Amino acid sequence: MMVRFAKRILRNRLAGFGAGLLLMVTGLCLVTPFLGLPDPNVISTADRFSLPFEDGFVLGADHLGRDILSRLLWGTRLSLAVGLTAALIAALIGSLIGILAGFFGGKLDDLLMRSVDVLMAFPYILLALAIVAVLGPGLMNALIAVAIVNIPFFARNVRGVTLVIARSDYIAAARLSGRGSISLLLFEVVPNLWSVIIVAFSTTVGWMILETAGLSFLGLGSQPPQSDLGSMLGEGRAALITNPHTSVIPGLMIFVIVMGINLLGDGVRDALDPRLAKGTLQRSSPVTQVLRTGQPAPVDTQSTLDVAGLSTEFRVDKNPLRAVRDVSFSLNGGECLAIVGESGSGKSVTALSITGLVASPPAVITSGTVGFRGRDLFSEPFDVLRDLRGRRIAYIFQDPLSTLHPLLTVGAQLAEAMVTHDPRLTKPVLRRRAISLLEDVRIANPEHIMMSYPHALSGGMRQRIGIAMALANDPDIIIADEPTTALDVTVQAQVLRILDDLRRQKGVGLIFISHDLNVVSQISDRIAVMYAGQIVECGPSRDVLEQPAHPYTRALLASSPQIGAGGGLPKPIDGGLPRPDDLPAGCAFAARCEMATDICSASAVELRGSASREVRCVKWEAANG
Amino acid sequence: MVEPVVKVEALTKSFAQARRSLLAPRKRLHAVKDVSVDISRGEAFGIIGESGCGKSTLARMLVGLHAPDSGGILLGGRDAKTMSAQERNRIIQYVFQDPAGSLNPRKTVRQILMTPLKTLRGLDARAAEAELAGILDAVKLPTEALSRFPHEFSGGQAQRISIARALLARPEIIVLDEPVSALDVSIQAQILALLADLRAEFGLTYIFISHDLAVVEAFCDRVAVMYFGEVVEVAAANSIFARARHPYTNLLASTVPRRGDGIFAETQGELPDPLNPPQGCAFRARCPNSGDICMNLNPVLHKGKAGAHVACHFADED
Structure with missing residues (x-):
């Protein structure tokens, strides 16, 4: 565990460099007493301001003729010790305040956090100065001051995270398992806080060393003749012009320490932050990488959208995750094709691959063509693709809140969507069009809704806005990815009605992606069923639902309950999906299939049949060959 | 008549909302209003409704995660208010909707499952180990699962762990809060069968x-339909949607997609604002057969002709 963690930090080269610097400095500090250095406090006025390598002083001597190397190393020891201790104290007290306030809430939270707010109301260094002024100068008092000043940072960070954890289901579950408050706090909450506290610590300790040095520099920290980095800098300041080495040397040391700590701290943060757990943040390209071997086949010019032999994989580890394998379908205006599958079947990646919206890296389109009105989109330059996205091919997603801008009104976002593709539109035209779009999605009071922000709207209302956005540029194709999954049934019905009317009245081609066969049955003309990245069956909706040909389609139908069916519990499909990085050579469903025999696993199974029904099953082929 | 194992009487819960401004009065959001239900031993009692109808708040009050404002809960004939939290959770347990979110990410499955055995049942290490082996078998998980962390499991497997945890308290009653909504249909059917x-x-x-x-x-076996914090109908599960007596139940049954049927949708229809609840029946704005009486008088749940309980002024007029 620790080794893996260290490896993850050191993968970041800068963090490794920081760790190296720190190791060197701490190493020097540890061996200082055994180096046989001269006493750092012995004054020898004859040697004042000796330069480095002069008279036996390795780094020269200061204004009282004291050995700078000796003072520097002893001073670094002191500065590091004081800074670290202050940081530990601040982390301990601050975290304790944060944990108690976040976990118990209510009056205790008010009391603790308002006190912390009071601390924060004073400028940092002024507060530290005030504390030292009250306690009197001295290294110990400087340490106390720096610790107090930094308590709010820890308290606020830790409180925020504690609050989220305390409200989580797993805390409620542990409470129901019989844990009392104290036991919950110690055994369920605190273990989840370590990473936050460590990150906060590693990113602030450098700052605290600087603050301690600052107080010493002002003469409020370490008292003469004791040396620390701040006081050395303060003493050297008077001779800054005439003898710069007396201040440059301690200055450099501070620089090296703080830089080392900060680089390492950033590395620790990156390694511990769950959002960055899958490696450092990568900038993804605006379009999915296309690496097709050989010359792509010419595209079909008959249909509006023609996807042929599309394969998309994610290159993360040694074995690529093959998310979409050889998927083909076509779609015309006014038609609705449903792509049905469970999570991990590749239905969403298929949809996003069409306009190259899958993040690269790690995604790569390895084969296939997407023909739109006779042009292969993967061969076109990026500008063409960008222009088609949103304008000719629009998307609707499951959670419209994630695609709507939280700080812009609905009207502003609709206008923006239209202006991006046609900059000549004037304000009154935009307004008129926005209102008519909202009327298209059956919003009763469009003027009022135009002025609203997305968060103020209900889920159903937001999804209507999502549809209006998709319609803004009169697209030829709309790809709706689970558009009703997050909605209640009565609202779902309203949204389905809108989508169905739009495709019939406006002649838009609709690709409707869903896991729910019952929903799909109501809106689609054709259904493509996906399993483990492949289409396993495709045909007219009624035929597929009433006479399913592929065993997976049959099993899926038997496992989805319907009201009024009266057949008791739905029938489960045993087992689970195969891993996308370790797919079987033959039929991917064979392991869960009741009909499977040895030939199913022998070799890859092709999608066979005619346009009215295509099936990827050896058994079906044998029976209907 | 057999004493019900759960008796809920006039249960009410509201939540204080944040003030809109310094001087504005604190509004209260009424999540559950005057709900009474009896549940018999051995029954599977469904509570259905759309988001915001108060079904989860009701469920959380039953296990003690929320305290009711008023009303009573009897569990196995005893007033829940007189029980300690531990006593209560030995009788009634809870399974959450989000399988992964209800398992502490820093704990192994063994640690998670040991908690109820030690704290609720006070078993020693040997007895607890024996229980663990048995429960894994019951929820069909391999023994290796014990030493793994929650993130190593799929949604369906994580839900099996949650169910095991609830079972280990040896409860009489388990509240299942949307236990299969987050799962794929094939897995959903596996969990329902389990x-x-x-x-x-x-x-x-x-x-x-x-x-x-x-x-x-x-x-x-039986289902209660909730709308806007109230129970509007209770009836046998095999007939409630086919012969809906409350217009809201009917609306639900006709909008739910069925294979081979077309889309049926209301033209308009949203929930009332919970901070400004309407006078009279909360459903009347969406109701096709509402009359004058619905504007003034909120109908109460009463026993109808066919043995179902309905809260509608017009339910029996057919």
Whole structure:
């Protein structure tokens, strides 16, 4: 565990460099007493301001003729010790305040956090100065001051995270398992806080060393003749012009320490932050990488959208995750094709691959063509693709809140969507069009809704806005990815009605992606069923639902309950999906299939049949060959 | 008549909202209003409704995660208010909707499952180990699962762990709060089958919260339909949607998609504003047969002709 963690930090080269610097400095500090250095406090006025390598002083001597190397190393020891201790104290007290306030809430939270707010109301260094002024100068008092000043940072960070954890289901579950408050706090909450506290610590300790040095520099920290980095800098300041080495040397040391700590701290943060757990943040390209071997086949010019032999994989580890394998379908205006599958079947990646919206890296389109009105989109330059996205091919997603801008009104976002593709539109035209779009999605009071922000709207209302956005540029194709999954049934019905009317009245081609066969049955003309990245069956909706040909389609139908069916519990499909990085050579469903025999696993199974029904099953082929 | 294992009487819960401004009065959001239900031993009792109808708040009050404002809960004939939290949770347990979110990410499955054995049942290490082996077998998980962390499991497996945790308290009643909504249909059916087996094996009573009519119809014996914090209909699961007596139940049953049917949708229809609840019946604005009486008088749940309980002024006029 620790080794893996260290490896993850050191993968970041800068963090490794920081760790190296720190190791060197701490190493020097540890061996200082055994180096046989001269006493750092012995004054020898004859040697004042000796330069480095002069008279036996390795780094020269200061204004009282004291050995700078000796003072520097002893001073670094002191500065590091004081800074670290202050940081530990601040982390301990601050975290304790944060944990108690976040976990118990209510009056205790008010009391603790308002006190912390009071601390924060004073400028940092002024507060530290005030504390030292009250306690009197001295290294110990400087340490106390720096610790107090930094308590709010820890308290606020830790409180925020504690609050989220305390409200989580797993805390409620542990409470129901019989844990009392104290036991919950110690055994369920605190273990989840370590990473936050460590990150906060590693990113602030450098700052605290600087603050301690600052107080010493002002003469409020370490008292003469004791040396620390701040006081050395303060003493050297008077001779800054005439003898710069007396201040440059301690200055450099501070620089090296703080830089080392900060680089390492950033590395620790990156390694511990769950959002960055899958490696450092990568900038993804605006379009999915296309690496097709050989010359792509010419595209079909008959249909509006023609996807042929599309394969998309994610290159993360040694074995690529093959998310979409050889998927083909076509779609015309006014038609609705449903792509049905469970999570991990590749239905969403298929949809996003069409306009190259899958993040690269790690995604790569390895084969296939997407023909739109006779042009292969993967061969076109990026500008063409960008222009088609949103304008000719629009998307609707499951959670419209994630695609709507939280700080812009609905009207502003609709206008923006239209202006991006046609900059000549004037304000009154935009307004008129926005209102008519909202009327298209059956919003009763469009003027009022135009002025609203997305968060103020209900889920159903937001999804209507999502549809209006998709319609803004009169697209030829709309790809709706689970558009009703997050909605209640009565609202779902309203949204389905809108989508169905739009495709019939406006002649838009609709690709409707869903896991729910019952929903799909109501809106689609054709259904493509996906399993483990492949289409396993495709045909007219009624035929597929009433006479399913592929065993997976049959099993899926038997496992989805319907009201009024009266057949008791739905029938489960045993087992689970195969891993996308370790797919079987033959039929991917064979392991869960009741009909499977040895030939199913022998070799890859092709999608066979005619346009009215295509099936990827050896058994079906044998029976209907 | 057999004494019900769960008796809920006039249960009410509201939540204080943040003030809009410094001087504005604090508004209260009424999540559950005057709900009364009896649930018999061994029954699978469904509670259905759309988001915001108060079904989860009701469920959380039953296990003690929320304290009711007023009203009473009797568990096995005893007033829940007189029980300690531990006593209560030995009788009634809870399974959450989000399988991964209800397992502490820093704990191994063994640690998670040991908690109820040690704190609720006070077992020693040897007895606890024996229980663990048995429960994994019951929820069909391999023994290796014990030493793994929650993130190593799929949604369906994580839900099996949650169910195991609830079972280890040896409760009489388990509240299942949308236990299969986050799962794929094939896995959903696996979990439903498992729950049905466990109910027979351990003689459990289930309170099954869901928004999915088809699942509730297939899984439950009786169903309560909630709308805007109130129970509007209680009836047998096999007839409630086919012969809906309350217009809201009817609306739900007709909008739920069925294979081979077209789309049926209301032209308009949203929930009333919970901070400014309407006078009279909360459903009247969406109701096709509302009359004058609905504007002034909120109908109460009463026993109708066919044995179902309905809260509608016009329910029996057919």
